Amino acid sequence: MSAENSSAGMDPTAVDLVRADGTAGALWQAWTTGERMAALPELLRPRSLAEGFTAQSRLSERAGPSYGWKLAATAPAGQAHIGVDTPLPGALFERFRHSPGDVVPSDDLHMAVAEAEFAFVMGAPVGADATREELRAAVAAVHGAVELPESRFTDFVAAGAPSLMADAACAGRFVLGPELPGALDLDLAATPTALQVDDEQAAGSGAAVLGDPWVALAWLADVLPGYGLRLEAGAVVTTGTTTVPMPVHRGARVRASFGDDLGAVEFTLAP
Numbered sequence: 001m002s003a004e005n006s007s008a009g010m011d012p013t014a015v016d017l018v019r020a021d022g023t024a025g026a027l028w029q030a031w032t033t034g035e036r037m038a039a040l041p042e043l044l045r046p047r048s049l050a051e052g053f054t055a056q057s058r059l060s061e062r063a064g065p066s067y068g069w070k071l072a073a074t075a076p077a078g079q080a081h082i083g084v085d086t087p088l089p090g091a092l093f094e095r096f097r098h099s100p101g102d103v104v105p106s107d108d109l110h111m112a113v114a115e116a117e118f119a120f121v122m123g124a125p126v127g128a129d130a131t132r133e134e135l136r137a138a139v140a141a142v143h144g145a146v147e148l149p150e151s152r153f154t155d156f157v158a159a160g161a162p163s164l165m166a167d168a169a170c171a172g173r174f175v176l177g178p179e180l181p182g183a184l185d186l187d188l189a190a191t192p193t194a195l196q197v198d199d200e201q202a203a204g205s206g207a208a209v210l211g212d213p214w215v216a217l218a219w220l221a222d223v224l225p226g227y228g229l230r231l232e233a234g235a236v237v238t239t240g241t242t243t244v245p246m247p248v249h250r251g252a253r254v255r256a257s258f259g260d261d262l263g264a265v266e267f268t269l270a271p
Contacts, residue, residue: 015051019044023051023166024058030152031063034108038154040163049086052165053227056090059168066091067236070147072169074209074216074240084161087210089220090169092236098175098267104148106250106269111150111170114248115241116195116256116265118188118206118213119145119176122235128225135218138231142183144258144265145238146195148173148248176236177265180258188213191262193242196255204243213239 023044030037039045046052060066072088073079079086098104123140130138150172153159164170183191188206195202210216216239221231231237248254251271257264 015054017054020046020051020054021058023055024062027055027059027152027167028062036110036152036154039159046162046166049162049165052162055166056168059166060091063093063095065094067094067097068092068238069220069235070169070171070174070238071216071220071240072149072164078241082157082164084164086161087216087219087240088161088165088169089223090171092174092238093168093171096171096173098173100175100177100265100267102175102267103270104173104175104267108150109248109250111156111172112248113149113245114195114197114254115147115149115245116193116204116243117145117147117238117241118209118258119143119236119238120217122231122233122237124233126221126231128222130218130221135214135221136184139184139217141179142188143179144177144256144263146175146177146254146256146265146267147238147241174238175265175267177256178263180262183259183262186259191259194257195243195246197246197248197252200246202243202246206242208242209240216240
């Protein structure tokens, strides 16, 4: 990502680039040491979402390649929980990417929750103000997915939206499941989901994601141009949890299922 000077969402006069680079450096130290911080130092704390996103861009330069976007806080309960009034976009990093059936590392669990999500794979780029038809035409496939979000803050609930944005919106490990057949034509808001961790289970639906995962995708398509970016062909977009986040632990067996036998995502956490 490179977004320091572009478009309405990133007025360069409103962003302290030196501060943003220092913010990214402090977060990267936490990423690489595994240490958690109560809060960013006052002088490095981003003052706005724009500054937080610029810090995320600087963090991305250290974290390595990304292949799409995750959305945090797309459910009203999630927004209330962390004290934000808008979703937060974060990069999906290759360093955290996993496949169904993997034994996923568990030595860095802090938030220690799993989320069942609908994810879109873009077949064509799309910009702001795309019509419903244009947005749907740009999507190549819908997949089931599980995210294990992670924060570098001891108390992510109290960190504040700009700092969470800088920390890649709680980017963590991510498992993209198989394509859900026929899902492009389904009412995803009404499509049931279930998330099982060992013998515990939570049920939900796509309606938990801003009312409809397609709404969440449209929101991201509208927001990214404000940061000088757009949704690109090939990008994966995971749209937020469809159930209450489920606690996980080392050695846990995780399974997310979607619709009436549309597909499932299964993996285990390393003991």
